[in-house]
Amino acid sequence: MANRPDDALILYFYGEHEAPEQIERALAADPELARRYELLKRELAALDALAPPEPRPGLEGRMWARIAPELSRPRRVLVWRWAAVAAVAVIAFGAFFAGRSLRTTPDETTVVQTLKGFTLEARERVLQAALADHLESSQRLLLEVANGGGSPEDERASAAHLLSANRLYRRAAERAGERRVAAVLGELEILFAELADDPASARTRFPHARAESEDLLFKVRIARNNLKGFS
Amino acid sequence: MDAAELERVRRARRGDPEAFRSIVEAYSQRLWRAAFRILGDAAAAEDAVQDAFLRAWRALDRFDERAELSTWLYRIAMNAAIDHRRERNRREPFSAALPEDFNGQPTSRSTSPDPAQDAVWRDLAGRAQETIAALPEAERTAILLRHFEGCSIAEIANALGATENAAKQAVFRAVHKLRAVLGPLMEVRRGESA
Numbered sequence: 059m060a061n062r063p064d065d066a067l068i069l070y071f072y073g074e075h076e077a078p079e080q081i082e083r084a085l086a087a088d089p090e091l092a093r094r095y096e097l098l099k100r101e102l103a104a105l106d107a108l109a110p111p112e113p114r115p116g117l118e119g120r121m122w123a124r125i126a127p128e129l130s131r132p133r134r135v136l137v138w139r140w141a142a143v144a145a146v147a148v149i150a151f152g153a154f155f156a157g158r159s160l161r162t163t164p165d166e167t168t169v170v171q172t173l174k175g176f177t178l179e180a181r182e183r184v185l186q187a188a189l190a191d192h193l194e195s196s197q198r199l200l201l202e203v204a205n206g207g208g209s210p211e212d213e214r215a216s217a218a219h220l221l222s223a224n225r226l227y228r229r230a231a232e233r234a235g236e237r238r239v240a241a242v243l244g245e246l247e248i249l250f251a252e253l254a255d256d257p258a259s260a261r262t263r264f265p266h267a268r269a270e271s272e273d274l275l276f277k278v279r280i281a282r283n284n285l286k287g288f289s
Numbered sequence: 290m291d292a293a294e295l296e297r298v299r300r301a302r303r304g305d306p307e308a309f310r311s312i313v314e315a316y317s318q319r320l321w322r323a324a325f326r327i328l329g330d331a332a333a334a335e336d337a338v339q340d341a342f343l344r345a346w347r348a349l350d351r352f353d354e355r356a357e358l359s360t361w362l363y364r365i366a367m368n369a370a371i372d373h374r375r376e377r378n379r380r381e382p383f384s385a386a387l388p389e390d391f392n393g394q395p396t397s398r399s400t401s402p403d404p405a406q407d408a409v410w411r412d413l414a415g416r417a418q419e420t421i422a423a424l425p426e427a428e429r430t431a432i433l434l435r436h437f438e439g440c441s442i443a444e445i446a447n448a449l450g451a452t453e454n455a456a457k458q459a460v461f462r463a464v465h466k467l468r469a470v471l472g473p474l475m476e477v478r479r480g481e482s483a
Contacts, residue, residue, distance in 0.1 A: 062461065062465070064465075065461050068460065068461055068464050069457070072435055072436075072460070074441070074442050074457075097472070098468070100475065101467070101468045101471050101472050101475060102436070102464070102467075102468075104413045104414075104417060104471045104475065105417050105436055105437075105467065105471075110321075110322045110325035110326060110334075111325075111331070113317075113318065113321045113322075113325075113331060113334070113335070114331065117317050117318060117321055117335070118313065118314040118317045118318070120335065121313055121317045121335070121338060121339060121342065122310055122313050122314065124335075124339045125309075125313060125339060125342050125343060125346075126306065126310070128343055128346075129306045129309060129346055
Protein backbone atom coordinates (compact mmCIF):
# COMPACT_ATOMS: atom_id res chain seq x y z
CA MET A 59 0.00 0.00 0.00
CA ALA A 60 1.51 3.30 -1.06
CA ASN A 61 0.39 6.27 1.00
CA ARG A 62 2.60 9.17 -0.04
CA PRO A 63 2.62 10.50 -3.59
CA ASP A 64 6.03 9.05 -4.43
CA ASP A 65 5.65 5.70 -2.67
CA ALA A 66 4.29 4.09 -5.81
CA LEU A 67 7.25 5.47 -7.73
CA ILE A 68 9.66 4.00 -5.18
CA LEU A 69 8.05 0.59 -5.57
CA TYR A 70 8.22 0.95 -9.33
CA PHE A 71 11.90 1.99 -9.19
CA TYR A 72 12.73 -1.13 -7.22
CA GLY A 73 10.62 -3.36 -9.47
CA GLU A 74 8.17 -4.08 -6.67
CA HIS A 75 5.04 -2.38 -7.96
CA GLU A 76 2.16 -4.79 -8.44
CA ALA A 77 1.05 -3.15 -11.69
CA PRO A 78 4.10 -1.59 -13.35
CA GLU A 79 2.24 -1.04 -16.62
CA GLN A 80 -0.09 1.37 -14.81
CA ILE A 81 2.90 3.41 -13.65
CA GLU A 82 4.40 3.37 -17.13
CA ARG A 83 1.18 4.70 -18.61
CA ALA A 84 0.94 7.36 -15.92
CA LEU A 85 4.53 8.43 -16.52
CA ALA A 86 3.93 8.72 -20.24
CA ALA A 87 0.78 10.75 -19.71
CA ASP A 88 1.88 13.05 -16.88
CA PRO A 89 5.04 15.18 -17.39
CA GLU A 90 5.00 16.30 -13.75
CA LEU A 91 4.97 12.69 -12.57
CA ALA A 92 7.74 11.87 -15.06
CA ARG A 93 9.79 14.80 -13.69
CA ARG A 94 9.32 13.54 -10.15
CA TYR A 95 10.38 10.07 -11.18
CA GLU A 96 13.54 11.38 -12.84
CA LEU A 97 14.37 13.29 -9.65
CA LEU A 98 13.79 10.16 -7.56
CA LYS A 99 16.06 8.12 -9.82
CA ARG A 100 18.80 10.76 -9.64
CA GLU A 101 18.65 10.97 -5.87
CA LEU A 102 18.67 7.24 -5.36
CA ALA A 103 21.55 6.95 -7.82
CA ALA A 104 23.56 9.03 -5.34
CA LEU A 105 23.40 6.01 -3.03
CA ASP A 106 25.38 4.06 -5.59
CA ALA A 107 28.32 6.32 -4.78
CA LEU A 108 28.50 4.19 -1.65
CA ALA A 109 29.64 1.23 -3.70
CA PRO A 110 32.51 -0.08 -1.61
CA PRO A 111 35.92 -0.94 -3.01
CA GLU A 112 37.00 -4.55 -2.95
CA PRO A 113 38.39 -5.75 0.39
CA ARG A 114 42.06 -6.63 0.54
CA PRO A 115 42.68 -10.06 -0.94
CA GLY A 116 42.49 -12.93 1.52
CA LEU A 117 39.65 -11.51 3.60
CA GLU A 118 38.17 -14.95 4.30
CA GLY A 119 41.49 -16.34 5.54
CA ARG A 120 42.19 -13.29 7.69
CA MET A 121 38.71 -13.39 9.12
CA TRP A 122 38.97 -17.06 10.01
CA ALA A 123 42.39 -16.52 11.59
CA ARG A 124 40.86 -13.82 13.81
CA ILE A 125 37.75 -15.78 14.71
CA ALA A 126 39.02 -19.34 15.12
CA PRO A 127 40.87 -18.78 18.43
CA GLU A 128 37.67 -17.37 19.93
CA LEU A 129 35.63 -20.40 18.86
CA SER A 130 37.93 -23.00 20.28
CA ARG A 131 37.45 -21.93 23.84
CA PRO A 132 34.19 -23.38 25.07
CA ARG A 133 35.91 -24.93 28.06
CA ARG A 134 37.97 -21.83 28.68
CA VAL A 135 34.83 -19.75 28.55
CA LEU A 136 33.35 -21.85 31.29
CA VAL A 137 36.54 -21.62 33.32
CA TRP A 138 36.65 -17.87 32.78
CA ARG A 139 33.01 -17.55 33.64
CA TRP A 140 33.43 -19.62 36.75
CA ALA A 141 36.50 -17.70 37.83
CA ALA A 142 34.77 -14.44 37.17
CA VAL A 143 31.67 -15.53 39.03
CA ALA A 144 33.93 -16.22 41.97
CA ALA A 145 35.45 -12.76 41.62
CA VAL A 146 32.04 -11.17 41.37
CA ALA A 147 30.84 -13.07 44.37
CA VAL A 148 33.86 -12.04 46.39
CA ILE A 149 33.08 -8.44 45.61
CA ALA A 150 29.40 -8.91 46.38
CA PHE A 151 30.09 -10.79 49.59
CA GLY A 152 32.68 -8.20 50.53
CA ALA A 153 30.17 -5.43 50.08
CA PHE A 154 27.64 -7.39 52.08
CA PHE A 155 30.00 -7.97 54.97
CA ALA A 156 31.36 -4.45 54.82
CA GLY A 157 27.79 -3.23 55.06
CA ARG A 158 27.46 -5.20 58.25
CA SER A 159 30.66 -3.62 59.56
CA LEU A 160 32.48 -6.93 59.69
CA ARG A 161 35.20 -5.51 57.45
CA THR A 162 36.07 -8.97 56.19
CA THR A 163 35.90 -10.44 52.77
CA PRO A 164 35.73 -14.18 52.21
CA ASP A 165 38.42 -15.69 50.04
CA GLU A 166 37.64 -17.05 46.62
CA THR A 167 37.73 -20.68 47.73
CA THR A 168 35.01 -20.04 50.27
CA VAL A 169 32.91 -18.26 47.73
CA VAL A 170 33.38 -20.98 45.13
CA GLN A 171 32.26 -23.56 47.71
CA THR A 172 29.27 -21.42 48.59
CA LEU A 173 28.30 -21.04 44.97
CA LYS A 174 28.57 -24.70 44.05
CA GLY A 175 24.84 -25.07 44.46
CA PHE A 176 24.17 -22.51 41.72
CA THR A 177 23.02 -23.83 38.37
CA LEU A 178 25.23 -23.05 35.39
CA GLU A 179 22.55 -20.75 34.02
CA ALA A 180 22.32 -18.87 37.29
CA ARG A 181 26.11 -18.44 37.41
CA GLU A 182 26.14 -17.12 33.88
CA ARG A 183 23.36 -14.68 34.61
CA VAL A 184 25.19 -13.46 37.71
CA LEU A 185 28.42 -13.11 35.77
CA GLN A 186 26.88 -11.29 32.86
CA ALA A 187 25.03 -8.84 35.07
CA ALA A 188 28.02 -8.22 37.30
CA LEU A 189 30.56 -7.80 34.52
CA ALA A 190 28.21 -5.51 32.67
CA ASP A 191 27.77 -3.46 35.84
CA HIS A 192 31.49 -3.22 36.39
CA LEU A 193 32.20 -2.19 32.81
CA GLU A 194 29.33 0.27 32.86
CA SER A 195 30.63 1.87 36.03
CA SER A 196 34.12 1.95 34.53
CA GLN A 197 32.74 3.52 31.38
CA ARG A 198 30.94 6.20 33.40
CA LEU A 199 34.12 7.15 35.21
CA LEU A 200 36.16 7.16 32.00
CA LEU A 201 33.57 9.39 30.36
CA GLU A 202 33.75 11.76 33.27
CA VAL A 203 37.53 11.86 33.04
CA ALA A 204 37.51 12.16 29.25
CA ASN A 205 34.98 14.98 29.35
CA GLY A 206 36.85 16.71 32.13
CA GLY A 207 33.69 17.89 33.87
CA GLY A 208 33.83 15.92 37.12
CA SER A 209 35.34 16.85 40.42
CA PRO A 210 38.76 15.23 41.05
CA GLU A 211 37.59 14.22 44.53
CA ASP A 212 34.63 12.30 43.14
CA GLU A 213 36.80 10.74 40.46
CA ARG A 214 39.34 9.65 43.06
CA ALA A 215 36.64 8.05 45.20
CA SER A 216 35.05 6.27 42.22
CA ALA A 217 38.43 5.08 40.97
CA ALA A 218 39.37 3.70 44.38
CA HIS A 219 36.07 1.86 44.58
CA LEU A 220 36.43 0.36 41.09
CA LEU A 221 40.09 -0.47 41.55
CA SER A 222 39.58 -3.34 43.99
CA ALA A 223 36.84 -4.96 41.92
CA ASN A 224 38.89 -4.51 38.80
CA ARG A 225 41.89 -6.32 40.35
CA LEU A 226 39.77 -9.39 41.04
CA TYR A 227 38.39 -9.44 37.52
CA ARG A 228 41.85 -8.98 36.05
CA ARG A 229 43.35 -11.81 38.10
CA ALA A 230 40.46 -14.12 37.20
CA ALA A 231 40.91 -13.30 33.53
CA GLU A 232 44.65 -13.95 33.72
CA ARG A 233 44.12 -17.31 35.40
CA ALA A 234 41.61 -18.25 32.74
CA GLY A 235 44.06 -17.30 29.98
CA GLU A 236 41.78 -14.50 28.75
CA ARG A 237 44.64 -12.29 27.68
CA ARG A 238 42.61 -9.70 25.83
CA VAL A 239 40.16 -9.19 28.66
CA ALA A 240 42.99 -9.18 31.16
CA ALA A 241 44.88 -6.61 29.09
CA VAL A 242 41.93 -4.20 29.02
CA LEU A 243 41.35 -4.69 32.74
CA GLY A 244 45.07 -4.22 33.34
CA GLU A 245 44.99 -0.88 31.58
CA LEU A 246 41.91 0.11 33.52
CA GLU A 247 43.69 -0.82 36.72
CA ILE A 248 46.66 1.45 36.00
CA LEU A 249 44.38 4.39 35.27
CA PHE A 250 42.18 3.73 38.29
CA ALA A 251 45.29 3.49 40.46
CA GLU A 252 46.55 6.83 39.14
CA LEU A 253 43.20 8.51 39.64
CA ALA A 254 42.79 7.01 43.09
CA ASP A 255 46.26 8.10 44.14
CA ASP A 256 45.35 11.60 45.26
CA PRO A 257 43.24 14.39 43.85
CA ALA A 258 46.07 16.90 43.58
CA SER A 259 48.32 14.73 41.45
CA ALA A 260 45.30 13.54 39.49
CA ARG A 261 44.79 17.17 38.53
CA THR A 262 48.39 17.58 37.39
CA ARG A 263 48.22 14.35 35.42
CA PHE A 264 44.84 15.18 34.04
CA PRO A 265 45.77 15.64 30.35
CA HIS A 266 47.60 12.31 30.41
CA ALA A 267 44.77 10.54 32.23
CA ARG A 268 42.26 12.06 29.86
CA ALA A 269 44.04 10.83 26.75
CA GLU A 270 44.35 7.36 28.25
CA SER A 271 40.76 7.26 29.29
CA GLU A 272 39.55 8.09 25.78
CA ASP A 273 41.51 5.18 24.41
CA LEU A 274 40.34 2.89 27.20
CA LEU A 275 36.76 3.99 26.83
CA PHE A 276 36.77 2.56 23.33
CA LYS A 277 38.16 -0.76 24.51
CA VAL A 278 35.72 -0.98 27.39
CA ARG A 279 32.79 -0.34 25.07
CA ILE A 280 33.95 -3.06 22.74
CA ALA A 281 34.32 -5.39 25.72
CA ARG A 282 30.80 -4.52 26.83
CA ASN A 283 29.44 -5.09 23.35
CA ASN A 284 31.14 -8.46 23.23
CA LEU A 285 29.64 -9.24 26.59
CA LYS A 286 26.17 -8.64 25.16
CA GLY A 287 26.89 -11.42 22.75
CA PHE A 288 27.56 -13.88 25.58
CA SER A 289 23.91 -14.64 26.18
CA MET B 290 17.92 -21.91 3.12
CA ASP B 291 19.17 -24.93 1.19
CA ALA B 292 19.78 -28.29 2.81
CA ALA B 293 23.59 -28.01 2.73
CA GLU B 294 23.53 -24.64 4.46
CA LEU B 295 21.04 -25.84 7.02
CA GLU B 296 23.32 -28.79 7.76
CA ARG B 297 26.28 -26.40 8.18
CA VAL B 298 24.28 -24.30 10.62
CA ARG B 299 23.27 -27.36 12.62
CA ARG B 300 26.84 -28.63 12.77
CA ALA B 301 28.11 -25.20 13.79
CA ARG B 302 25.44 -25.06 16.44
CA ARG B 303 26.78 -28.32 17.85
CA GLY B 304 30.17 -26.63 18.12
CA ASP B 305 31.81 -27.79 14.88
CA PRO B 306 34.29 -25.03 13.98
CA GLU B 307 34.84 -26.35 10.44
CA ALA B 308 31.16 -25.91 9.70
CA PHE B 309 31.33 -22.37 10.99
CA ARG B 310 34.47 -21.81 8.95
CA SER B 311 32.57 -22.55 5.76
CA ILE B 312 29.93 -20.01 6.82
CA VAL B 313 32.65 -17.43 7.50
CA GLU B 314 34.22 -18.08 4.12
CA ALA B 315 30.90 -17.88 2.32
CA TYR B 316 29.76 -14.61 3.87
CA SER B 317 32.88 -12.60 4.73
CA GLN B 318 32.83 -10.55 1.54
CA ARG B 319 29.16 -9.73 1.68
CA LEU B 320 29.25 -8.75 5.34
CA TRP B 321 32.39 -6.71 4.78
CA ARG B 322 30.63 -4.70 2.08
CA ALA B 323 27.66 -4.13 4.37
CA ALA B 324 29.96 -2.98 7.18
CA PHE B 325 31.97 -0.80 4.83
CA ARG B 326 28.83 1.02 3.74
CA ILE B 327 28.24 1.96 7.35
CA LEU B 328 31.85 2.66 8.33
CA GLY B 329 33.59 3.76 5.13
CA ASP B 330 36.83 2.26 6.41
CA ALA B 331 38.28 -1.09 5.33
CA ALA B 332 40.04 -1.99 8.58
CA ALA B 333 37.07 -0.95 10.71
CA ALA B 334 34.79 -2.99 8.47
CA GLU B 335 36.97 -6.06 9.09
CA ASP B 336 36.74 -5.47 12.85
CA ALA B 337 32.98 -5.16 12.62
CA VAL B 338 32.69 -8.35 10.56
CA GLN B 339 34.82 -10.18 13.09
CA ASP B 340 32.48 -8.99 15.86
CA ALA B 341 29.48 -9.96 13.76
CA PHE B 342 30.70 -13.52 13.21
CA LEU B 343 31.48 -13.91 16.91
CA ARG B 344 28.04 -12.62 17.84
CA ALA B 345 26.53 -15.00 15.31
CA TRP B 346 28.52 -17.94 16.71
CA ARG B 347 27.26 -17.17 20.20
CA ALA B 348 23.70 -16.65 19.03
CA LEU B 349 23.42 -19.65 16.71
CA ASP B 350 21.09 -21.37 19.14
CA ARG B 351 18.63 -18.56 18.64
CA PHE B 352 18.74 -18.66 14.84
CA ASP B 353 15.37 -19.58 13.39
CA GLU B 354 15.96 -22.24 10.75
CA ARG B 355 13.03 -20.95 8.74
CA ALA B 356 14.89 -17.67 8.18
CA GLU B 357 17.63 -17.03 5.64
CA LEU B 358 21.09 -17.30 7.14
CA SER B 359 22.34 -14.56 4.82
CA THR B 360 19.84 -11.95 5.98
CA TRP B 361 20.31 -12.93 9.64
CA LEU B 362 24.09 -12.51 9.34
CA TYR B 363 23.66 -9.32 7.36
CA ARG B 364 21.57 -7.80 10.09
CA ILE B 365 24.06 -8.78 12.78
CA ALA B 366 26.87 -7.28 10.69
CA MET B 367 25.03 -4.00 10.29
CA ASN B 368 24.42 -3.78 14.02
CA ALA B 369 28.08 -4.52 14.71
CA ALA B 370 29.11 -1.85 12.21
CA ILE B 371 26.76 0.65 13.79
CA ASP B 372 28.22 -0.11 17.23
CA HIS B 373 31.72 0.47 15.86
CA ARG B 374 30.63 3.68 14.20
CA ARG B 375 29.08 4.96 17.42
CA GLU B 376 32.29 4.20 19.29
CA ARG B 377 34.36 5.93 16.66
CA ASN B 378 32.11 8.98 16.62
CA ARG B 379 32.31 9.24 20.39
CA ARG B 380 36.07 9.02 20.22
CA GLU B 381 36.50 11.29 17.23
CA PRO B 382 33.51 13.60 17.20
CA PHE B 383 35.14 16.02 14.84
CA SER B 384 36.65 13.51 12.45
CA ALA B 385 35.73 13.73 8.82
CA ALA B 386 32.74 11.59 7.99
CA LEU B 387 33.89 10.89 4.46
CA PRO B 388 34.89 7.36 3.65
CA GLU B 389 38.52 6.88 4.58
CA ASP B 390 39.48 4.08 2.26
CA PHE B 391 38.32 5.42 -1.00
CA ASN B 392 41.87 6.82 -1.24
CA GLY B 393 40.72 9.29 -3.79
CA GLN B 394 39.70 6.51 -6.11
CA PRO B 395 36.44 7.20 -7.89
CA THR B 396 33.61 4.87 -6.94
CA SER B 397 31.60 3.03 -9.52
CA ARG B 398 29.39 6.07 -9.94
CA SER B 399 32.03 8.74 -9.83
CA THR B 400 33.84 7.74 -12.96
CA SER B 401 34.13 11.29 -14.16
CA PRO B 402 37.65 12.48 -14.92
CA ASP B 403 36.58 15.81 -13.43
CA PRO B 404 38.02 16.05 -9.87
CA ALA B 405 35.30 18.50 -8.85
CA GLN B 406 32.66 16.02 -9.91
CA ASP B 407 34.44 13.29 -7.96
CA ALA B 408 34.42 15.54 -4.92
CA VAL B 409 30.68 16.00 -5.31
CA TRP B 410 30.14 12.25 -5.38
CA ARG B 411 32.40 11.73 -2.41
CA ASP B 412 30.50 14.37 -0.50
CA LEU B 413 27.20 12.76 -1.40
CA ALA B 414 28.54 9.36 -0.44
CA GLY B 415 29.60 10.70 2.93
CA ARG B 416 26.21 12.27 3.58
CA ALA B 417 24.40 9.15 2.40
CA GLN B 418 26.58 7.05 4.67
CA GLU B 419 25.86 9.28 7.67
CA THR B 420 22.16 9.30 6.97
CA ILE B 421 21.96 5.53 6.56
CA ALA B 422 23.90 5.00 9.77
CA ALA B 423 21.50 7.31 11.62
CA LEU B 424 18.34 5.55 10.41
CA PRO B 425 16.36 3.42 12.84
CA GLU B 426 17.45 -0.21 12.59
CA ALA B 427 14.45 -1.47 10.62
CA GLU B 428 14.70 1.32 8.05
CA ARG B 429 18.47 0.90 7.71
CA THR B 430 18.14 -2.84 7.22
CA ALA B 431 15.33 -2.35 4.75
CA ILE B 432 17.12 0.17 2.54
CA LEU B 433 20.45 -1.63 2.57
CA LEU B 434 18.84 -4.96 1.71
CA ARG B 435 16.62 -3.41 -0.94
CA HIS B 436 18.99 -0.98 -2.60
CA PHE B 437 22.35 -2.70 -2.29
CA GLU B 438 21.54 -6.36 -1.97
CA GLY B 439 18.57 -6.43 -4.31
CA CYS B 440 16.40 -8.29 -1.80
CA SER B 441 12.67 -8.40 -2.42
CA ILE B 442 10.16 -6.87 -0.03
CA ALA B 443 9.25 -10.41 1.04
CA GLU B 444 12.88 -11.18 1.92
CA ILE B 445 13.21 -7.90 3.80
CA ALA B 446 10.03 -8.67 5.73
CA ASN B 447 11.58 -12.01 6.65
CA ALA B 448 14.81 -10.37 7.79
CA LEU B 449 12.92 -7.85 9.90
CA GLY B 450 10.49 -10.40 11.27
CA ALA B 451 7.72 -8.10 10.08
CA THR B 452 4.88 -8.09 7.59
CA GLU B 453 5.52 -7.21 3.97
CA ASN B 454 3.58 -4.00 4.43
CA ALA B 455 5.77 -3.03 7.37
CA ALA B 456 8.87 -3.80 5.31
CA LYS B 457 7.53 -1.70 2.46
CA GLN B 458 6.83 1.20 4.82
CA ALA B 459 10.36 0.90 6.23
CA VAL B 460 11.77 1.21 2.70
CA PHE B 461 9.54 4.21 2.02
CA ARG B 462 10.56 5.98 5.21
CA ALA B 463 14.24 5.33 4.56
CA VAL B 464 14.01 6.61 0.99
CA HIS B 465 12.14 9.73 2.07
CA LYS B 466 14.73 10.50 4.75
CA LEU B 467 17.61 9.93 2.35
CA ARG B 468 16.02 12.13 -0.27
CA ALA B 469 15.44 14.85 2.29
CA VAL B 470 19.20 14.93 2.90
CA LEU B 471 20.55 14.19 -0.56
CA GLY B 472 18.00 16.14 -2.62
CA PRO B 473 18.88 19.62 -1.37
CA LEU B 474 22.58 18.79 -1.52
CA MET B 475 22.28 17.76 -5.16
CA GLU B 476 20.24 20.89 -5.84
CA VAL B 477 22.97 23.09 -4.37
CA ARG B 478 25.64 21.25 -6.38
CA ARG B 479 23.65 21.69 -9.55
CA GLY B 480 23.28 25.40 -8.75
CA GLU B 481 27.03 25.72 -8.16
CA SER B 482 27.96 23.98 -11.37
CA ALA B 483 25.37 25.89 -13.43
